[in-house]
Amino acid sequence: MEAEFLRWLYGNLKASANVPIGIGDDAAVVRSGHLSVLAADAIVDGVHFQSEVHRFDQIGHKALAVNLSDVAAMGATPTACLLSLIAGTDQTLDQCKNIVDGLLRTASKYRCPLVGGDFVKSPGPLTLAVTVYGEIDDLKNVWTISGARVGDIIFATGSFGGSILRKHLEFEPRLDLVNHIRQQQIQVSAATDVSDGLAGDLLRLTNASSVGAVIDLESIPISDDAITLSKSSDKSSLQHALNDGEDFELLLTLDQTQAEKLIRSNPNLTITRIGQMIEKPGVWYLDNDCLNPVAVESYEH
């Protein structure tokens, strides 16, 4: 099956001017700038998806999109990707093709051609280990997780919670917003993508930046799926929004001048101001003028 799969794969890859040597040699050769960005995340059947329930093309999409989201969270542009496809012994050729079809569709959409990787038959669960390689023009334009300063405004893209119902398989990495911010030359002080829950990832960002955050609970954008989920769970939709995982939205911090510039740049951006950085470590909300800690649950995939 491996030989047949690889023949099919080679026939489905498009040439790219940025990729002088793609799949088929010992390694790929890609044209690059002077700063490269590298992200590697794996997704595993039974942990990050359920192959008995989910569509294989969606699984392929997710494997790439979680990595594109990481590249977006650095303010960078993807250039190429690699896939180690570790197929269970019961995986069919058609399933493997569907996985790669889904990945290639997303790769094409975000101009991130598949340039290499590996195909292994294993006794274990289907596993997709993807690396995305990207670029950024200047170190000072990298959106680190540790650059937030006291007084910075916190923005979130999209809406939160209930991702397990649908979005974790279908989300789009926020690369359009990255492009917009780059084109408008807006400075972002810190960023991360939300994979372990809004509250938890914001806490991670504040800790890395040696600051704290106060958020306005009423401003948190709650997804319809968080509301749906809350009807059959013992949690409120806000609790789902704060602590569900795999939203793959971005958290961004900007100083007040850049924050105003961002808001003025396009009123139709799906971004919401959710709070501000403060000196006191931790993630807080205001209640009767008092800081109360936001409960952070550790998200388990």
Add this chain to the structure above:
Amino acid sequence: MEAEFLRWLYGNLKASANVPIGIGDDAAVVRSGHLSVLAADAIVDGVHFQSEVHRFDQIGHKALAVNLSDVAAMGATPTACLLSLIAGTDQTLDQCKNIVDGLLRTASKYRCPLVGGDFVKSPGPLTLAVTVYGEIDDLKNVWTISGARVGDIIFATGSFGGSILRKHLEFEPRLDLVNHIRQQQIQVSAATDVSDGLAGDLLRLTNASSVGAVIDLESIPISDDAITLSKSSDKSSLQHALNDGEDFELLLTLDQTQAEKLIRSNPNLTITRIGQMIEKPGVWYLDNDCLNPVAVESYEH
């Protein structure tokens, strides 16, 4: 365990001037030249190693070294690596530390710092998906698999066969030879690393180059382990050398002028002239002045 493992890992990473942003952010940022080389190979318990028999630090070494071997086969220099460590539910913290210790030792030896990746607990077998990122100065210096020409001399590094007894876990990627050839400005027309067996990978190289190869069977360097293995198998040591997998040696082709330059450059190189490229497709040996096909077995890990 994940948090404890990551704390340990962060404490064991060294800063590198080429890595402005390493592990701990959404993605790594690495200084790069204008041509990047990317290789991604995964190894899986029960397929590429046996965790019940092999040492965990050797498994970590192998996960990186198979990728370094791919980068060497392009004539490139490694810059950084990423590891997706997918641990079985029964994996202990100490085992994970030993894996990463082995990988980091090899990363340090070849100046290829670990800059990112992922840690997943999975119900399946231990899986290590590594990506190596490297550099090459010029496209004309890339050793493709398709550049061999009729008349070129074929060289092999090291010796072949019986790798399963020991070498597949302990081999060193041939990056020293790459450095030597670069420093001496010797031109290599084609190269690949031998992972699926000498005969099979040579056939792959000849097919990619649209030529054939005639090899001198008496010149094939046979490893001691191939001899050991032949005593308890129904194959000769030569058959083991030609078709055993996972030698991770390099096959190189050079035109006659460059071949002489290579031999003169250092008489102590562990390389052997094993044959020559010919027009007739396939891999052959001479017997009584007649071309006979070399039997190519497809190697299964």
